[in-house]
Amino acid sequence: MPLSDLKADQTELVVLSVLAEGPSYGYGIGKRVAALSEGDWKIGPGQLYPLLSKLEKAKLVKTSWEEVKRDGADPDAAGRRRKWYQLTAKGRQRLAQRVDAHRRAAAVLDRFLSIAGAEGATP
Amino acid sequence: MPLSDLKADQTELVVLSVLAEGPSYGYGIGKRVAALSEGDWKIGPGQLYPLLSKLEKAKLVKTSWEEVKRDGADPDAAGRRRKWYQLTAKGRQRLAQRVDAHRRAAAVLDRFLSIAGAEGATP
DNA sequence: TTGGATATATCGATCTTAGATATATCGAAG
DNA sequence: CTTCGATATATCTAAGATCGATATATCCAA
Numbered sequence: 001m002p003l004s005d006l007k008a009d010q011t012e013l014v015v016l017s018v019l020a021e022g023p024s025y026g027y028g029i030g031k032r033v034a035a036l037s038e039g040d041w042k043i044g045p046g047q048l049y050p051l052l053s054k055l056e057k058a059k060l061v062k063t064s065w066e067e068v069k070r071d072g073a074d075p076d077a078a079g080r081r082r083k084w085y086q087l088t089a090k091g092r093q094r095l096a097q098r099v100d101a102h103r104r105a106a107a108v109l110d111r112f113l114s115i116a117g118a119e120g121a122t123p
Numbered sequence: 124m125p126l127s128d129l130k131a132d133q134t135e136l137v138v139l140s141v142l143a144e145g146p147s148y149g150y151g152i153g154k155r156v157a158a159l160s161e162g163d164w165k166i167g168p169g170q171l172y173p174l175l176s177k178l179e180k181a182k183l184v185k186t187s188w189e190e191v192k193r194d195g196a197d198p199d200a201a202g203r204r205r206k207w208y209q210l211t212a213k214g215r216q217r218l219a220q221r222v223d224a225h226r227r228a229a230a231v232l233d234r235f236l237s238i239a240g241a242e243g244a245t246p
Numbered sequence: 247t248t249g250g251a252t253a254t255a256t257c258g259a260t261c262t263t264a265g266a267t268a269t270a271t272c273g274a275a276g
Numbered sequence: 277c278t279t280c281g282a283t284a285t286a287t288c289t290a291a292g293a294t295c296g297a298t299a300t301a302t303c304c305a306a
Contacts, residue, residue: 010232017239027253036238037231046295049255080253080302099236106229108160109133113222115159116140150284169264172286203271203284 011047012055013102016087016095019061023086026052052085060091134170135178136225139210139218142184146209149175175208183214 018024018032029052030043055061066082087095141147141155152175153166178184189205210218 014232014235017235020239025253026255036234040227040231044295044297045253045255046257046297053255082253095239099239102232102236104163108163109137109225111159112137112140113225116143116218116222148284149286167264168284168286169266169288170262176286205284 009098010102011043011051013095013098014041015043015048015051015055016060016091016098019085019087019091020095023084025066025082025084027082029085055085055091058090058094059088060094061085062088132221133225134166134174136218136221137164138166138171138174138178139183139214139221142208142210142214143218146207148189148205148207150205152208178208178214181213181217182211183217184208185211 014033015029018029018036021032024032026045026048030045030048033041033043052061056063063086064084066084137156138152141152141159144155147155149168149171153168153171156164156166175184179186186209187207189207
């Protein structure tokens with residue numbers, strides 16, 4: 001199952017859910033998504049970082065750079081510095097909204113599926 | 124809830140489901156989707172007809188023009204002629220595939236949602 | 247010392263989306 | 277008898293979404 005089955009809205013829902021477990025950083029979020037989905041879903045950098053930027057701009061997450069001991073090196077240099085993301089109250093609100101919207105949509109979709117002769121809509 | 128929440132894959136799933144009830148025609152499919160979703164979902168001509176063409180090309184549906192009594196009029200003229208769509212065996216197979224993929228994805232997503240503190244994953 | 251994992255970030259060709267547009271018919275209300 | 281809304285099909289296209297490819301830099305283990 002490729003990520004193409006995981007649309008943008010769902011990617012946001014998934015990332016917000018991971019962040020609801022506690023603060024995390026980009027790469028870690030990607031690993032968590034892969035772990036929780038048992039490798040089914042992968043979020044590449046090309047989807048993850050633009051999304052995190054969007055969430056940050058929308059004030060759904062609060063960010064902070066991890067302090068890294070770096071003897072005399074340029075503190076602005078890229079590399080292994082972690083940028084931490086933490087859900088804001090607004091972010092938690094948005095998550096609740098998205099979860100609700102998902103449940104409603106899933107309920108409607110189940111109507112179509114059960115009519116189509118697919119039993120086991122809600123096992 | 125706008126249709127923006129209904130992505131292409133899901134639109135196909137929904138249309139295939141409606142067709143599983145029995146043969147139908149474009150406009151009727153649109154009405155059926157609106158009815159079953161209680162107005163939540165709308166498929167405009169801009170999404171519906173390209174999708175139906177795609178399904179036809181992929182041999183997932185078989186099409187036929189409705190015979191319309193039309194005294195001496197051009198039988199090729201557009202207007203209120205209905206083009207009927209009927210699921211093929213391949214189409215039913217594809218529907219089963221899509222339903223299965225949806226259920227798997229929904230199950231994975233529920234893992235994220237329950238971890239996020241949203242109870243009632245499978246009510 | 248070198249390769250792989252960690253870590254962040256942008257770019258862009260390609261696909262998707264959904265409203266706007268076009269055409270034509272039928273039935274009902276005025 | 278005529279006008280208007282619903283029925284019915286279909287295409288086009290601007291705007292947006294997608295995700296692999298690319299870039300850079302660090303840390304650690306073999």
